[in-house]
Structures are given as C-alpha cells and as structure tokens.
Amino acid sequence: NAGVTQTPKFQVLKTGQSMTLQCAQDMNHEYMSWYRQDPGMGLRLIHYSVGAGITDQGEVPNGYNVSRSTTEDFPLRLLSAAPSQTSVYFCASSRRDRVDEQYFGPGTRLTVT
Amino acid sequence: DAKTTQPPSMDCAEGRAANLPCNHSTISGNEYVYWYRQIHSQGPQYIIHGLKNNETNEMASLIITEDRKSSTLILPHATLRDTAVYYCLTTARSNFGNEKLTFGTGTRLTIIP
Numbered sequence: 771n772a773g774v775t776q777t778p779k780f781q782v783l784k785t786g787q788s789m790t791l792q793c794a795q796d797m798n799h800e801y802m803s804w805y806r807q808d809p810g811m812g813l814r815l816i817h818y819s820v821g822a823g824i825t826d827q828g829e830v831p832n833g834y835n836v837s838r839s840t841t842e843d844f845p846l847r848l849l850s851a852a853p854s855q856t857s858v859y860f861c862a863s864s865r866r867d868r869v870d871e872q873y874f875g876p877g878t879r880l881t882v883t
Numbered sequence: 884d885a886k887t888t889q890p891p892s893m894d895c896a897e898g899r900a901a902n903l904p905c906n907h908s909t910i911s912g913n914e915y916v917y918w919y920r921q922i923h924s925q926g927p928q929y930i931i932h933g934l935k936n937n938e939t940n941e942m943a944s945l946i947i948t949e950d951r952k953s954s955t956l957i958l959p960h961a962t963l964r965d966t967a968v969y970y971c972l973t974t975a976r977s978n979f980g981n982e983k984l985t986f987g988t989g990t991r992l993t994i995i996p
Contacts, residue, residue, distance in 0.1 A: 774926075805986075812970065812986035813927065828983060860926045870917055870974055872984065874926025 771796050774875035776861050782881045783851040791846040791878050793861030799873075800866035802844040806830065806857040807877075813860065819844055820866055851882045887971045892991040901958040903990050905971030908952040913975045916947060918956045919986070920967040927970065927986070930956065966994045 815828030
C-alpha cells in the first residue's frame with residue numbers, strides 16, 4: 771500500500787491565484803481530513819469527510835473548499851490564495867470508527883507571495 | 884476534548900528511557916489519551932493510546948495515573964531517530980467519525996548522542 775499520498779510536495783502561488791492540493795489513500799478509509807501547520811504551532815483542522823459525498827468544516831475552514839466524490843480522493847481547493855495561507859498542509863485518513871488513529875501524508879509546503 | 888499540557892522541550896541521552904509527561908486534568912470518563920509524534924517535516928505518526936490501563940506496544944509504553952489526570956509516554960531505549968515533537972491528545976471515541984483530533988504544540992524531544 772502507498773498509504774496517504776499528497777501532491778505537489780512544494781508549491782508557490784501569487785496572491786489571488788487558485789489551486790488544488792491533491793490527496794489520495796489506498797486503504798479504503800472512510801474518514802479523511804486536511805490540516806494546516808504553521809511554524810511553531812500545532813496542527814489545525816481545516817475540513818474533514820466521513821465518507822464519499824459528506825464533508826464538514828473543521829477549525830479553520832475559511833478560504834478553502836473540499837469535495838469527496840470517491841472514497842480514495844479528498845482534494846483541497848484554495849479559492850483565492852492569500853499570504854496568510856502560507857503553511858504546510860497535511861492530509862490524513864482513517865477508518866470511520868478509528869478517527870483517533872489517523873494516517874498522515876507527507877505534506878505539501880505552500881508559499882503564497 | 885480535554886485540554887492537555889506538555890513541557891515545550893526535553894532532552895534525553897541516547898540509549899536511556901525517555902519519559903514524556905502530559906497533564907489532562909479535565910479529561911472526561913469516556914475520553915482516551917493518545918500520543919502522536921512528528922519527525923521533522925513529516926506527517927504525524929500515531930504511537931499509542933489508552934483509556935485507564937497501562938498500555939505497551941512495539942514503539943512505546945503509556946502509563947496513565949489512577950485518577951487519569953496525567954500520563955507518561957515512555958520510549959524505553961531512545962535512539963537518535965526518536966528525535967521529534969510528541970503530541971498528547973485526548974478524545975472520546977465514536978463509531979460516527981465526528982470526533983476531531985486537536986493537536987497542541989507538543990514536546991520537542993531531542994535525543995543526545
């Protein structure tokens with residue numbers, strides 16, 4: 771199993787540009803989530819999904835959209851990038867009844883200038 | 884979820900046991916204690932969890948006090964590869980996938996050769 775994969779690994783955007791961070795898992799996990807991590811801070815939950823077609827907001831959802839059309843994929847869209855969205859983004863997945871034991875991807879390092 | 888308090892940093896000599904404390908004095912009866920770690924630039928990795936009994940797996944041991952207000956993660960023979968930020972979390976488990984993991988700033992453990 772590849773586990774949780776994220777693309778790209780690095781990305782630089784200009785303010786106002788949009789882009790999609792990709793996340794995929796091959797473990798047939800129902801639960802998937804997106805976190806952001808800023809320097810010196812813990813991870814903050816952006817959005818999560820408990821299954822295909824179901825998404826919900828986390829702690830810091832503003833400026834981000836998600837959709838879940840398949841079990842495997844959970845893309846995160848930045849609608850109009852802002853410097854405050856410069857961060858490292860982690861995608862995670864787990865069984866729906868074991869959200870406490872999440873598998874994390876390697877992260878995407880995003881810089882918005 | 885209960886708020887957790889951890890020391891910001893600790894050092895441990897290679898080969899010795901690393902004991903990482905966590906206070907969770909407001910923990911509810913149905914909340915578990917979880918530990919994750921994050922090695923530099925990687926996604927967090929699940930280590931261990933427990934409710935009230937001590938737990939051990941191939942990575943670590945978890946000691947929870949009888950009143951459940953604090954716990955200690957023990958890495959029995961620390962190696963340089965154990966240098967990471969260690970997060971202590973609490974959450975109630977459910978079968979609905981609606982629990983959210985809240986990561987604080989953790990303890991930065993440095994293993995010294």
